[in-house]
Amino acid sequence: MMLSSISAALLLLASVVNAATSNGVVVTPEYVFIKSMQPGSAICRVTNTAGLSYLWNGITWYAPDGTAIAAKGSQMIVDLVYHTPTATQKDYWTSTLNIASVDYTLNGNYTCEVNYNNVITKLSTTIALQGCTMNDYTCKTGGGCVPCNKLCDGIDDCGDWSDEFQCSTGRKEKKREKIEK
Numbered sequence: 740m741m742l743s744s745i746s747a748a749l750l751l752l753a754s755v756v757n758a759a760t761s762n763g764v765v766v767t768p769e770y771v772f773i774k775s776m777q778p779g780s781a782i783c784r785v786t787n788t789a790g791l792s793y794l795w796n797g798i799t800w801y802a803p804d805g806t807a808i809a810a811k812g813s814q815m816i817v818d819l820v821y822h823t824p825t826a827t828q829k830d831y832w833t834s835t836l837n838i839a840s841v842d843y844t845l846n847g848n849y850t851c852e853v854n855y856n857n858v859i860t861k862l863s864t865t866i867a868l869q870g871c872t873m874n875d876y877t878c879k880t881g882g883g884c885v886p887c888n889k890l891c892d893g894i895d896d897c898g899d900w901s902d903e904f905q906c907s908t909g910r911k912e913k914k915r916e917k918i919e920k
């Protein structure tokens with residue numbers, strides 16, 4: 740009994756990791772909240788569903804102003820790493836966007852554009868300094884910011900469930916109690 744409730748809680752935690760997914764492409768996290776002058780990063784992952792050569796190189800990250808990040812110099816760096824298949828999963832690539840230190844000028848939506856087997860997929864992640872605008876909710880733990888439309892949507896965007904607390908329906912509070920037990 741004890742074990743099953745623990746694994747149920749773990750399953751619930753695993754299902755609330757922020758991620759944007761489309762066409763076998765995943766960008767995590769969907770929101771990156773960081774302190775001023777701290778590094779920020781997000782990962783774009785592409786599963787090799789069509790069995791292409793490991794030499795495939797079809798990931799481009801774009802900065803909020805629309806320029807490809809490879810051309811941006813030392814402040815923003817992207818890589819592309821091939822991961823060999825295992826008995827249980829297909830091979831895949833990851834491209835990590837690393838921003839050495841973030842100031843307000845670097846806040847915004849970063850887009851991972853994937854050209855895989857003639858299908859183009861674009862997924863974004865939002866990188867923002869901590870310290871919220873009037874349109875955001877400030878998380879209780881860590882002070883991250885969550886857009887108001889992410890409040891009470893059943894997803895733990897803050898990481899401490901504070902964006903799912905004190906919701907009028909009470910439905911999400913039940914979910915929160917489950918985790919705490």
Ligand SMILES: [Ca+2]
Pocket residue numbers: 889890891892893894895896897902903
């Ligand atoms: Ca939420």
